[in-house]
Amino acid sequence: MLNPIWLRTFEAVARCHSFTEAARQLGLTQSSVSDHVRRLEESIGRRLFIRDTHSLAITSDGEAMLAHAGSILQAINRAESQFRAPRLRGRVRLGCSDDVALGPLPAVLTAFRNAHPDVELEITIGMTGRLYELLDSGAIDLMVGKRRLGDKRGTVLFTGRLEWLARAGTTMDLAQPLPLILVAEPSVTRAVVLDALAQTDFRWQLVCTSSSHSGCVAAARAGLGVTVRPQYLAARGLAPPVNVASLPALPNVEFIVLAAKRLSRPAQTLLQLMHDSDLRGSWIGE
Structure with missing residues (x-):
């Protein structure tokens, strides 16, 4: 089992190239740092460092573990951040063209709803030209649709x-x-x-x-x-x-997300999800 405490200690040693400095940064004793690394090595049956009284070198297995440790610890940090934060509440007014609504949008809405069940979604489906008008008048917070000819606003999500x-x-x-x-x-x-x-x-x-x-x-x-x-x-x-x-x-036409000048936290969260989602560049329709 890859104990995250051992992984954090291992990552600190690899970054500092020193058990002593890693112990200082982590607020641990040097013997605790050594114990964490030893137990991690025993759990995977591989040697992660070659060390003597004068030098410390990471092994090829240690390099591989370092890559995995970074991904694992980042995932843990994201999970802890989500559950430490207060639950989002409020409403998001989203405008969407019908061609996007029939394509990639449902997967994003599912992910948002699963993460933030207390946020009310108000979705307006319409022609992209009409959605621009609604956004400019303050009637919606976000719009997803095609970019107008000559318009530079918005962030491109994908090209169709x-x-x-x-x-x-x-x-x-x-x-x-x-x-x-x-x-x-x-x-x-x-x-x-x-x-x-x-x-x-x-x-x-x-x-x-x-x-x-x-x-x-x-x-x-x-x-x-x-x-x-x-x-x-x-x-x-x-x-x-x-x-x-x-x-x-x-x-080709560019499909974009465009936001109002002032957004609530729920709207900002949905906007970020769209930026990070597979709408952005890699979505392939059925």
């Missing part, structure tokens, strides 16, 4: 590629204007798509506008035209058009 989607098996008639199904303004996705099309020679026509991505998916399933979704979001019954390679390339 937009893709064209239509009813499975659809081939777009490139001799006709591209029949677009897009969400209504204010919408970052809408702005990104129209900006991308404006840089091409493609003709296009808005055939359907919806207040949500779900409405766009329904219209696309009905065969009204082509819509756009982040690549990580599955949409049953939809697929890239057969001739999608002939359509204009769509850019």
